[in-house]
Amino acid sequence: VIALAKGRLLEPSLDLLSRAGILFSEDVLNSRRLIFDAADGRHRAVLVKPADVATYVEYGAADAGIVGRDVLMESGADVVQPLTLGFGHCRIVIARLRGAETHAHSTVRVATKYPRITMDHFNSRGTPVEIIPLAGSIELGPLVGLSDLIVDLVESGRTLAENGLEVVEVLAQSSARFVVNRAAYQVKRAEIQGLIQALEGAGQQR
Amino acid sequence: MKAYTQIPPGTQILIGTAARRRSALERAISSVFEGWSYEEIVPPIFDYYDAFIKGMGTGLEEQIYRFIDREGAILALRPEFTSLVAKTAATRLAGAPKPVRLFYSGEVLRFEKTRGGQQREFAQSGIENFGGSAKSSDVEVLLIAVEVFERLGIRDFQINLGSVDFFGGIVDQIGLPESDIAELKDLLNAKDRSGLEKLLERLPLEDRRKAVLRAIPHLTGGRGVIAEARGLVSNERSIAAMDHLEHILSIFEGLDLSQRLTIDLGEIRGFDYYTGILFRAYVRDMGFEVASGGRYDGLPASFGADLPAVGFSFSLDRLEQIVMPYLEIPEMAPEQISEGAGGAQAFARARDLRRAGKAVKLCP
Numbered sequence: 001v002i003a004l005a006k007g008r009l010l011e012p013s014l015d016l017l018s019r020a021g022i023l024f025s026e027d028v029l030n031s032r033r034l035i036f037d038a039a040d041g042r043h044r045a046v047l048v049k050p051a052d053v054a055t056y057v058e059y060g061a062a063d064a065g066i067v068g069r070d071v072l073m074e075s076g077a078d079v080v081q082p083l084t085l086g087f088g089h090c091r092i093v094i095a096r097l098r099g100a101e102t103h104a105h106s107t108v109r110v111a112t113k114y115p116r117i118t119m120d121h122f123n124s125r126g127t128p129v130e131i132i133p134l135a136g137s138i139e140l141g142p143l144v145g146l147s148d149l150i151v152d153l154v155e156s157g158r159t160l161a162e163n164g165l166e167v168v169e170v171l172a173q174s175s176a177r178f179v180v181n182r183a184a185y186q187v188k189r190a191e192i193q194g195l196i197q198a199l200e201g202a203g204q205q206r
Numbered sequence: 207m208k209a210y211t212q213i214p215p216g217t218q219i220l221i222g223t224a225a226r227r228r229s230a231l232e233r234a235i236s237s238v239f240e241g242w243s244y245e246e247i248v249p250p251i252f253d254y255y256d257a258f259i260k261g262m263g264t265g266l267e268e269q270i271y272r273f274i275d276r277e278g279a280i281l282a283l284r285p286e287f288t289s290l291v292a293k294t295a296a297t298r299l300a301g302a303p304k305p306v307r308l309f310y311s312g313e314v315l316r317f318e319k320t321r322g323g324q325q326r327e328f329a330q331s332g333i334e335n336f337g338g339s340a341k342s343s344d345v346e347v348l349l350i351a352v353e354v355f356e357r358l359g360i361r362d363f364q365i366n367l368g369s370v371d372f373f374g375g376i377v378d379q380i381g382l383p384e385s386d387i388a389e390l391k392d393l394l395n396a397k398d399r400s401g402l403e404k405l406l407e408r409l410p411l412e413d414r415r416k417a418v419l420r421a422i423p424h425l426t427g428g429r430g431v432i433a434e435a436r437g438l439v440s441n442e443r444s445i446a447a448m449d450h451l452e453h454i455l456s457i458f459e460g461l462d463l464s465q466r467l468t469i470d471l472g473e474i475r476g477f478d479y480y481t482g483i484l485f486r487a488y489v490r491d492m493g494f495e496v497a498s499g500g501r502y503d504g505l506p507a508s509f510g511a512d513l514p515a516v517g518f519s520f521s522l523d524r525l526e527q528i529v530m531p532y533l534e535i536p537e538m539a540p541e542q543i544s545e546g547a548g549g550a551q552a553f554a555r556a557r558d559l560r561r562a563g564k565a566v567k568l569c570p
Contacts (some may be wrong), residue, residue, distance in 0.1 A: 004346045058494065076319075081397060082398070082399060083399070182493075186426075187488045187490045189468075
């Protein structure tokens with residue numbers, strides 16, 4: 001069982017799997033079904049929210065999954081990450097209003113959908129921080145005075161630029177990863193290694 | 207919200223079949239331990255905080271439930287048994303003939319993230335062996351772990367066996383700062399090849415050494431892995447570790463059990479206290495290991511007696527999620543006795559049946 005993230009990673013994930021010989025017969029992208037069997041009869045995909053891929057794999061409900069590194073860092077899931085895939089590139093950055101001053105001495109208010117990554121970062125700097133968890137449109141935070149900074153995922157930087165924000169610091173590079181449940185990695189060794197090799201081969205073909 | 211009607215996250219209440227299953231499981235496992243002459247030890251549920259910190263080293267402090275007693279001593283609810291058992295072996299049992307063999311069964315408490323069925327109060331059954339030679343006691347505890355699986359009728363299990371000395375010997379030689387070693391360990395544990403490449407680019411190491419580090423995540427399998435590992439290292443500590451693993455594997459081959467053992471040099475997770483072999487047991491289609499253990503020669507010394515030590519523990523909460531065909535859970539089948547008019551008659555009958563060894567149930 002492979003857990004796939006709905007959203008921007010789904011199409012490239014399916015594309016990679018098909019080049020590795022794992023074809024999903026139905027139109028996974030448009031259907032509302034959540035479970036799909038591969039044409040080879042040996043693999044099965046479950047479609048879940050990106051943050052849940054880490055959970056499914058950590059619990060062993062799925063043996064493996066494809067998910068962004070940002071999600072893995074945020075969830076803190078204990079999984080094996082044998083393969084970095086060549087898509088879904090983006091950066092996790094700290095941004096602020098263009099030209100704004102950040103006062104290092106007072107508590108900084110940070111809007112984000114990555115509270116854990118944000119907290120870890122500011123803890124390591126010893127900077128007092130108030131985290132304002134948001135679910136989307138993080139860029140609004142500084143614009144309406146909700147926060148001083150934001151921590152968000154940036155692909156091209158256009159959204160930031162159009163909202164008058166600038167990057168202060170890049171916290172991490174993110175891209176899609178193939179992740180495996182720890183126990184499955186050991187107990188289903190042959191299958192998992194085969195899959196890793198197939199995906200690696202498929203990734204290089206492009 | 208009336209929180210007091212709920213129980214806290216990470217705790218559970220076992221009733222009926224679930225409770226009978228738990229005690230049957232504990233008894234079955236204990237009987238295997240007793241069969242190998244391990245004595246039961248029932249340690250206190252709390253002890254001095256320092257005793258656990260000495261034992262476990264860093265990493266688990268944040269998960270310990272701490273409290274202060276009326277005299278100001280800092281105490282902790284036991285987050286594991288090994289430190290407590292090691293302390294007893296090093297103090298009260300210091301004069302006992304070696305090896306000292308002890309087993310325990312009970313709850314431990316850790317402030318864990320409650321996910322993956324992980325409880326904050328969870329049950330462990332395990333053994334500790336003090337003062338025996340590594341050559342024989344390492345094999346002994348592994349065989350006991352195998353017998354537990356056999357006793358419960360679990361077929362699809364696998365024990366991954368590694369050694370902290372293999373990686374330790376490599377790290378000793380390359381002399382990296384602590385922070386780099388910590389990062390290296392994290393990457394190797396995640397088997398994150400691209401992350402490892404990035405770190406290696408930055409580290410001032412010879413190519414030969416980098417090749418060794420790159421190979422570590424793949425060193426998993428049968429006897430061939432040991433030969434491959436020997437080709438990679440030249441330091442004494444790593445080589446001695448390979449000799450030892452080969453010795454264990456040979457005995458397992460002699461017992462026709464080698465298919466149960468996977469040599470795994472890429473797993474370097476675990477408590478700081480491990481000093482030699484390290485192992486984890488997995489069961490097919492179970493997302494988490496069900497048992498883990500290893501050698502921890504340094505631990506008894508921190509309680510005043512320099513004793514070699516090895517042990518493991520099974521997670522009962524996880525075992526209970528697996529089908530255990532040989533585990534017999536006692537049925538409740540009492541004789542029903544009507545209370546009747548409320549005189550002595552019904553009780554007399556109940557007592558007679560009890561004396562005859564029957565189960566009874568008084569009914570209104």
